[in-house]
Amino acid sequence: MVDKDTAPAPNSTARAKARIIAPVQRELRVAGWLSLVAGALWPVQAAAIAWAVSGWTAGLPPMDRTWIATTVFVVCAILRAGLEHRSGALLYQAADQTIARERAVLIAREAHAPTNAGSASIASLVVQKLPLLQPWITRYHVAMLRASVLPLLLLILAFSQSWVVGLTLLVAGPLIPVFMALVGMAAEDASRRQLDEIATMNDMLMDRLSAMLDIRLLGAADRVAIVFSDRAESLRIKTMAVLRIAFLSSTVLELFSALGVAMVAVFVGFTLLGEINFGSWGMPLTLGQGLFLLLIAPEFFQPLRDLAAAWHDRAAGFAVVSELDALDAADRVAFVGSGLPSDAMEGSISIITRGAVVVRGGQHVRIPDFALTSGETLALTGPSGVGKSSAMAAIAGLVPLHSGEIMVNDRRLNAQTADAWRRRIAMIPQRPHFPDETLGAWLDTGQTGGDPWPALRLADANGIVERLPYGLDTRLGETGGGVSGGEARRLLLARAIHTGADLILADEPTADLDAETAARIIAALQRMQREGRSIIVATHDPDLAAAMDRQVEVPL
Structure with a gap:
């Protein structure tokens, strides 16, 4: 397939084609030729109609030509429908494969080596923007092939009947791609601005939702609503800019094609009336020839109109690919290890940190030097944002060290040992998250089929499950709907215990809890220590820090 793309940035077209189009080039080529053959059948149908009508006007018996023309028309119509159906199936299959591939790569990469881009930006790219590749794949490349061949074929047929009609189409046709190319550059810029605004609004939404409690306490809900209204208005303006370009360009292109068809119709009409005596090759233009020209004239412009419409899809696709390229080039925090199942690291739990520094969000975070042995507990303290x-x-071996070292079980923590080390630990995040599965399945992370009740009792969470309407078969909401914040934390503790982990890492396990609930969490952690587990907590809570064996402050 010959592609005549142009792009505003050097090599952007080549990069986009190599990434999106090349893997499905075969499907696009086959689909394009199927659609091209289907389009080439229309002149046959037009000739059958013109031949039948000219026979009627010549005084021949009505059915002499009707049956033959009808048979040809119906057979061609069935063939066209079959070819277009198969072509569409190939195109949508190619689009689905491409979107699924890009989505899988994006999710896997962000899970193992995230950037500073917000989760809302990534989510909008995965859910809202990647599907914009589908119209580009399913429409543009087939439209380009059809526009490269079908107008030329119809132009030759038009010249074979009338040089005036052929010349009319030859003059009117090129105006469409010329104007389309000019509009396409503006459309691509407008599409990119719209996509940027979508990402900005999604980031703002996630940020405000996470801070909703503070917003309400500070009485800033009205202010936030005003800001959202302003951003929504900005998105509306950018969206309307894209639509305005599309509608205005479509109007102009429709005008060109309508004028071209109208000029052909005027010429054919006045020729058949005898008012025009030139334009045909020697013999006067017959009714059959005139009708044939009138039937193929709109189809001469149709591939160009389809390409003009698909040009906007191409612009949106390039905007998405530009964002994917930018995300590819972004700085990342690499995931340590492979993240694949591994045998647990042998040996008694021990941790030694020496001059360890990590880089997060462009900031160097120094990890205090300390040593922790089996059964000990430690509190990492310090102001918010210190790291x-x-x-x-x-x-936990989730981010690489910039400098220094961390020794675990007398081995250096690195890509070779991280997976085995993580089999010995369990992390308790600050914000609980419950996937769409039963509580019993969520507690049994390794799908061992073990009894979760001992872990629930140790974490003081057995009463929570007993109160739930379906017990272990209950499905909690994403943020733990049906249980309080303290109860969700105790369920997290039970889950960590049930994994059999020897080291528990808990991030602010008592944050935002009342004194009584926090005390229950602290008591559960102490019971876990008495069973031989090592525990490290990151906390602002002086009571929790005091309950640990030692406190180490993370330096600024």
């Missing part, structure tokens, strides 16, 4: 959560992630 306690980053330190926990480094100890």
Whole structure:
């Protein structure tokens, strides 16, 4: 397939085609030729109609030509429908494969090596923007092939009947792609601005939702609503800019094609009336020839109109690919290890940190030097933003060290040992998250089929499950609907215990809890220690810090 793309940035077209089009080039080529053959059948149908009508006007018996023309027309129509159906199936299959591939790569990469881009930006790219590749794949490349061949075929047929009609189409046709190319550059810029605004609004939404409690306490709900209204208005303006370009360009293109068809119709009409005596090759234009020209004239412009419409899909596709390229080039925090199942690291739990530094969000976070042995507990303290959560992630082998070292069970924590080390630990996040599965399945992370009730009792969470309407078969909402924040934390503790982990890493396990609920969490952690588990907590809570064997402050 010959592609005549142009793009505003050097090599952007080549990169986009290599990434999106090349893997499905075969499907696009086959689909394009199927659609092309289907389009080439229309002149046969038009000739059958013109031949039948000219026979009627010549005084021949009505059915002499009707049956033959009808048979040809119906057979061609069935063939066209079959070819277009198969072509569409191939195109949508190619689009689905491409979107699924890009989505899988994006999700897997962000899970193992995230960037500083917000989760809302990634979600909008995965859910809202990647599907914009579908119209580009399913419409543009087939439209380009049809526009490259069918108008030329119809132009030759038009010239064979009348040089005036052929010349009319030859002059009117090129105006469409010329104008289309000019509009396409503006459409691509408008599409990119619209996609940027979608990402900005999604980021804002996630940020405000996570801070909703603080917003309500500060009485800032009205202000936030005003800001959202402003952003929504900005998105509306950018969306309307895209639609305005599409509608205005479509209007102009329709005008060109309508004028071209009208000029052909005027010429044919006045020729058949005897008012025009030129334009045909020697013999006067017959009714059959005139009707044939009138039937193929709109189809001469149709591939160009389809390409003009698909040009906007191409613009949106390039905008998405540009965003994917930008995300590819973004700085990332690499995941340590492969993240694949591994045998648990042998040996008694021990951790030693020496001059360890990690880089998170462009900031260097220093991890305090300490040593922890089996059965000991430790509290990492310090003001908000100092890097306690980053330190926990480094100890878990989730982020690489910039400098220094962390020794675990007398082995250096690195890509070779991280997977085995993580089999010995369980992390308790600050914000609970419950997937769409039963509570029993969620507690049994390894799908061992073990009894979760001992872990629930140790975490003081057995009463929570007993009160739920379906017990272990209950499905909690994403943020733990049906249980309080403290109850969700105790369920997280039970889950960590049920894994059999020897080291528990808990990030702010008592944050935002009342004194009584926090005390129950602290008591559960102490029971876990008495059973031989090592525990590291990151906390602001002085009571929780005091309950640990030692406290270490994360330096600024």
